[in-house]
Amino acid sequence: MKQLIILTISLMISINSTGQEKALATFGGGCFWCTEAIFAALKGVDTVESGYSGGEQANPTYKEVCTGLTGHAEVVQITYDPQQLQFADLLEVFFATHNPTTLNRQGADVGTQYRSVIFYHTDEQKRIAELVIKELGREKIFDDPIVTELSAFQTFYKAEDYHQDYFANNPRQPYCNAVINPKMEKFKKLFKEKLK
Template sequence: MKNILFILLFVFKSCEGKEKKFEIKEFKEPIKMNIQDNLEIATFAGGCFWCTEAIFNEIKGVQKVVSGYTGGSIKNPSYREICTGTTGHAEAIQITFDPSLIAYEDLLEIFFGTHDPTTLNRQGADVGTQYRSEIFYHTQEQKEKAENYILLIEKEKLYSNPIVTKVSSAVVFYEAEEYHQDYYAANSEQGYCQMVIAPKLEKLRKYYKSNLK
């Protein structure tokens, strides 16, 4: 029984546990992206940003991945506030990518292929509006591509349940606290990383070999 309880402590991503371990850092203004002319931005929310960040950091053509909060109603949110599920923010990543090396459509395919877009406000054991599936588009072209991709996978019946992924205009993106950045790379032996993120990376490496760095 003790072993089972020990495992469960690592399986569930506990907001309370993290707050005790890490110091909260509040940001006074949203992240400012200094983008070169040949690069573009994509913003995805697909559950825990530790997972999505680890996935897209391995993709060829991706220059940078930042974990943060977007889509909410208050300014300068902290992780503690996000965990309440009352701010409206989603855990999200902002991807800087080179479209000559990786197309936005390919990013969409990887996004949908590495999380469950049919579960409302949850991914596995992570439950709450902050874990919702949502695409935040930065251009009209991104909007159309995202909507068309959803129509395609629904037409092809790739999932047995309806897609609940929202497509919304990009709004202010706040960078998460420093300890969230590159979390998997720094904590790959941690229980949540081993039991939740590692299997996602195995799937990525199996089905998207041509897209890897």
């Protein structure tokens, strides 16, 4: 994949310096174990919780979400400090660390629960995400069109406790070794200046 460069986008986006102490971002980029591990390593990120958003059923379980019938995506909800990290920075990491061009799949993980999705919390987040997606398409950063869903945030259901900090707690688990470790190594090389 071509190197992801969002410098031009950052220059086009007006920085929101409202003095806001904490902000939320909610992303789905495939398996939440991978996504959580990546965002938890960023400077300016306070917490990352794995969970479910975008479906119809209240309080879904992992087993129910895995059927693909609840409409939820596996997501991470990120609490971050907008004085240290902008929403555009989070989007840069988001688009660089998953494939936003495959509909309802990330690698071997297939189903609507693995879709690429941004659940925006504010009109400003929506505007920035639309701008980033448009610019990535214009610059032809990816060989195929971006299919990332952009939806208004409604509800976040925190996943079961054993899903939280999964990679940190299970580094030798086969999925972690085969999928998350290589992704983390790539991420650390691309974003070493943004790591905690």
